Amino acid sequence: xxxxxxxxxxxxxxxxxxxxxxxxxxxxxxxxxxxxxxxxxxxxxxxxxxxxxxxxxxxxxxxxxxxxxxxxxxxxxxxxxxxxxxxxxxxxxxxxxxxxxxxxxxxxxxxxxxxxxxxxxxxxxxxxxxxxxxxxxxxxxxxxxxxxxxxxxxxxxxxxxxxxxxxxxxxxxxxxxxxxxxxxxxxxxxxxxxxxxxxxxxxxxxxxxxxxxxxxxxxxxxxxxxxxxxxxxxxxxxxxxxxxxxxxxxxxxxxxxxxxxxxxxxxxxxxxxxxxxxxxxxxxxxxxxxxxxxxxxxxxxxxxxxxxxxxxxxxxxxxxxxxxxxxxxxxxxxxxxxxxxxxxxxxxxxxxxxxxxxxxxxxxxxxxxxxxxxxxxxxxxxxxxxxxxxxxxxxx
Numbered sequence: 001x002x003x004x005x006x007x008x009x010x011x012x013x014x015x016x017x018x019x020x021x022x023x024x025x026x027x028x029x030x031x032x033x034x035x036x037x038x039x040x041x042x043x044x045x046x047x048x049x050x051x052x053x054x055x056x057x058x059x060x061x062x063x064x065x066x067x068x069x070x071x072x073x074x075x076x077x078x079x080x081x082x083x084x085x086x087x088x089x090x091x092x093x094x095x096x097x098x099x100x101x102x103x104x105x106x107x108x109x110x111x112x113x114x115x116x117x118x119x120x121x122x123x124x125x126x127x128x129x130x131x132x133x134x135x136x137x138x139x140x141x142x143x144x145x146x147x148x149x150x151x152x153x154x155x156x157x158x159x160x161x162x163x164x165x166x167x168x169x170x171x172x173x174x175x176x177x178x179x180x181x182x183x184x185x186x187x188x189x190x191x192x193x194x195x196x197x198x199x200x201x202x203x204x205x206x207x208x209x210x211x212x213x214x215x216x217x218x219x220x221x222x223x224x225x226x227x228x229x230x231x232x233x234x235x236x237x238x239x240x241x242x243x244x245x246x247x248x249x250x251x252x253x254x255x256x257x258x259x260x261x262x263x264x265x266x267x268x269x270x271x272x273x274x275x276x277x278x279x280x281x282x283x284x285x286x287x288x289x290x291x292x293x294x295x296x297x298x299x300x301x302x303x304x305x306x307x308x309x310x311x312x313x314x315x316x317x318x319x320x321x322x323x324x325x326x327x328x329x330x331x332x333x334x335x336x337x338x339x340x341x342x343x344x345x346x347x348x349x350x351x352x353x354x355x356x357x358x359x360x361x362x363x364x365x366x367x368x369x370x371x372x373x374x375x376x377x378x379x380x381x382x383x384x385x386x387x388x389x390x391x392x393x394x395x396x
Contacts (some may be wrong), residue, residue, distance in 0.1 A: 009054065040101060040109070042087075043063040047092030051115070056237075081260065093352050098112070108221075109223035110221070114226050126200070126202035127193070131209065182378075183346065185222055186221055187348070195252070205226075266347070318353040321353070322351070324349065327343075328350065340354060363379045
């Protein structure tokens with residue numbers, strides 16, 4: 001029998017080449033996934049749900065147009081951002097599905113765009129919401145109006161776990177929810193408002209909190225933007241115009257550009273050099289400081305910053321009542337007389353707290369007292385240097 005010389009067959013070479021190509025593509029795909037920031041843009045309402053209706057326009061059409069313009073600006077100018085739309089045509093998308101789209105794509109930011117309406121035709125101006133318990137009747141009414149779209153769905157009470165968008169009692173749940181992404185959401189919402197008042201020349205109705213289901217279910221920093229009042233004749237003309245929609249889209253884009261640049265700095269990533277400069281609100285951006293470099297600025301007699309180690313592993317509850325991009329002097333009037341404050345540094349912000357309790361009930365009571373001066377105050381928890389969720393702290 002004649003023996004063949006050892007060697008590699010043609011079939012083996014082909015198999016190896018295919019494996020190499022597939023593995024290279026897989027690695028490249030993973031690299032792209034790691035590189036891309038995911039922005040989910042949500043045009044409010046759609047399809048059989050027109051949203052608020054004005055004299056000459058409908059909310060669903062305005063929001064879709066503005067959202068598509070924002071997406072086009074991002075895609076053209078920030079190549080390392082993947083833009084995902086919850087809808088790109090005039091179709092009805094359930095609230096639950098909108099949040100699921102954000103979560104399925106592992107979104108890094110969720111922006112829901114709407115227009116406002118009021119019984120009084122004199123109401124006007126833009127406002128940006130983050131998730132939270134509505135502190136005023138007006139905020140609650142806005143949340144109820146936006147959440148009411150779920151009632152167009154079949155068996156919505158089962159799908160939304162008994163949540164009734166028209167019942168005040170249903171909104172109490174938001175008081176006990178600790179939003180992990182709240183601070184980044186508030187920071188971004190603040191920049192959106194600055195841009196809406198400068199670039200779009202909108203009346204500033206401020207950054208607000210309310211119980212929006214779609215924000216609650218989105219596992220990332222998220223905001224809901226009310227561009228203006230479609231019920232106000234002059235404002236509706238602006239909202240429905242090409243110029244108005246271009247300016248509103250540019251405002252949201254400019255705020256997002258700033259957020260993305262800060263996100264890249266914190267992540268140690270160089271921002272894309274091809275980003276087209278967009279005029280931003282005047283004023284220096286806060287320096288990015290690591291927690292260890294953040295200067296301590298505590299009032300006399302305070303218990304210490306959040307980085308103080310609690311060696312026995314027992315959670316410590318504090319009440320956070322203020323955030324600022326720069327350090328605030330301990331004797332500043334901004335504290336409105338609250339003494340024994342401390343702060344920690346996170347996400348580019350100095351976050352000011354009061355209290356140092358191991359009993360959640362006492363911390364919650366303190367929160368209610370602080371809310372007399374700072375209505376958006378909420379309880380946070382630490383174990384040693386690690387910030388944890390309230391639910392995790394209560395389990396401990």
